[in-house]
Amino acid sequence: MSKRKLKFGIIGSGSRGIMAFGKSIHGRKDSELVALCDPNQVRMEKSAEILGFKPNFYHSVTEMIKSEQLDAVVITSPDFYHEENAVEALNAGVNVLIDKPLATTVKGCKNIIAAAKKSGKVIMIGFNLRHHAVLKRLKQIISDGTIGRVFLIENREFYDGGRTYMSRWNRLYEQCGGLWIHKGSHDFDVFQWLLDFPKPLKVSSFAGVSVLNxxxxxxxxxxxxxxxxxxxxxxxxxxxxxxxxxxxxxxxxxxxxxxxxxxxxxxxxxYTSDKTTHDNGIAIVEYENGVRASHLECFVTPINDRRYTINGTLGQIEASLTDRRITVFPRWSKETVTYEIPEEEGGHGGADPKLLGSFINVINGESQNQSTTEHGMLSTAVGQAAELARRENRVVMIEELFKD
Ligand SMILES: NC(=O)c1ccc[n+]([C@@H]2O[C@H](COP(=O)([O-])OP(=O)(O)OC[C@H]3O[C@@H](n4cnc5c(N)ncnc54)[C@H](O)[C@@H]3O)[C@@H](O)[C@H]2O)c1
Incomplete structure (x- = not known):
């Protein structure tokens, strides 16, 4: 017997809502997109033209949830609204896929976690990088013990991203909690996932606008x-x-x-937009197991890539998401091993459609939720600490963000 299609609503009918999720939801046999919610009517109409069909339109989440029998919502509103959108959907008993970051503060994450516990519904974070074939292979290589015990990890994100980060709402700290949360929460999550979730202890960072002024x-x-x-x-x-x-x-x-x-x-x-975030910076994290990690982000560059260097007691790994290549350098031998990872279809190197698929599988009870609210809160915590460290010129202990 074929299963009933899951009914979806999208909150925030912008780029991610439509291009990463709307089209995929519509293209699957097990889901359908029945509603869009966005305060901007014209944006919804234009989004529907891109989709090639017209879901029902709503200007508020309350109105959408009241009128539709939704199984799930995808939250792709600006980060600042994630908390109120998620809490409202969960309180109404609707499953939630929330694009990263979970919220712009640890306090906001805690509020979402409380609502999720009360509702018992699925809430998954849009950590699509975990579904990227290069990073999945990288995790496998680390887990296999190929380079021994990892003690140092570096990620350098080069992104020709001025037009994405300095030209719209996410250029404002007030809307996104700063780029260490808006952008870095991806990368801080990847660190934690690759390292099997050690507790982050302390964070430092330096960042600023060096060029885009x-x-x-x-x-x-x-x-x-x-x-x-x-x-x-x-x-x-x-x-x-x-x-x-x-x-x-x-x-x-x-x-x-x-x-x-x-x-x-x-x-x-x-160049002339008012901005309260950075166009480049470096953040450093130390975990309770002694591992140190650094994340560099630069949005003034001709290169688009996430590059990783990982050091373990038995060797070093170099990986590039753009080249789709991982090379393992054994510590005492010249016999390097290189893995070429084939291209996959879909946004973010094939990761976006897989993220949606895994959310649907979790709702249907076919797999476990691997991107939990606790993971979302940890990456927001590291991002919030990095933002504080930068603004207050100090090392921030993660535990201070968890004090009530
Ligand atoms: N996982 C990823 O790789 C990735 C990549 C880019 C963006 N994102 C995240 O996706 C989300 C959306 O980003 P985007 O680039 O699509 O932004 P966008 O600006 O293209 O779209 C945001 C949409 O939200 C609407 N909106 C504004 N206020 C709203 C409200 N109160 N309720 C509902 N909708 C509202 C806007 O009108 C707009 O249509 C953000 O949280 C962002 O951090 C994730």
Whole structure:
């Protein structure tokens, strides 16, 4: 007998909601997308055009949950809203897939965890990197003991990401809790997952805006003129090498008509936008088992890659997500072993559709939830500590974030 399709609603019908989840939910045999919830009506309409069908539209989560018999929601609203969206869905008895980060503070995570316990529903975090074939193989190599006991781990994230991090809501600490949470929560989770979840003890970090400010506009600005405020209105659009060119913008969810509703532009000038986050930085974590980890993120670079170096008592591993290659260097021999990992289809190197599939399997009782709220809280805690460390110029003990 074929199973009933799970009915999904998406909260936040932006890029992730539609491109990473909406299309996949619709494309599966075991799920259907019945509703979108977004305060912006125009954005929902344009999103439905991208989807190629029209789910029901709602402006509030309350209204959507009251009107639909939902099995699950996917939360892809800006990070700052994750807590209230998740608590409301869980209180209504709906399963939740929440894109990372779980929340922008440990306190927010605790509130979600309390609601999840009360409801008994599934809540899974969108840690899609755990489904990335390169990282899965990397974890396997570490677990097999190939490089012995791991004591040092480094991740360098190079991302030509000015247009993603400096041109919209996540450029503001107030909306995303800072990039150590918004972006780094992925990477801090990967550390913990690769290391089998040791307790993080202390965190330090340095970060700032070194390049993406008005002093570094990469062309001459003529007296009496201004750049920006958005790429599509900028008079320097033809010569700016950083122009974020949203295809057919006036027919997209990011049109002037949509902006007129909520003031949210997706293509603010990365040099002149007001920002309270960083364009580069380094964070260091020490775990209770003595392992040290460093995470570098740089959004001013021609390279797009996450690169890992992992040292163990028996050797070293180098891995690249973009090259899809892992090389193991044994400590006392020159016999390196290289693994080439085949490409997979889907966003984030094939990881996004697998994340959705694993959520559906957990709802159907076919597998265990591997990305729990406790994991989500730990990565938010490390990100929050890194943000505090940077702002207050100090080493932050993780336990201080858990004191009531
Ligand atoms: N896992 C990943 O790899 C990954 C990658 C990018 C983004 N994300 C996460 O996905 C989420 C969405 O990011 P995005 O890039 O799609 O952003 P986006 O700006 O493209 O979309 C956000 C949408 O939320 C809507 N919105 C605003 N306030 C809302 C509210 N109160 N309730 C419901 N909807 C609201 C906006 O109108 C917009 O349509 C964020 O939490 C982000 O951290 C995850």
């Amino acid at each position: 008005p002093n570094n506009i990469p062309f001459e600005v003529k007296p009496g003129t201004e750049v920006g405020p958005t790429c599509h209105t900028c008079i320097y659009g033809d010569i700016c090498p950083d122009k974020y060119d949203i295809p057919d913008i006036q027919n997209s969810p990011w049109s002037d008509e949509a902006v007129a509703i909520d003031g949210y532009s997706k293509d603010l000038c990365i």
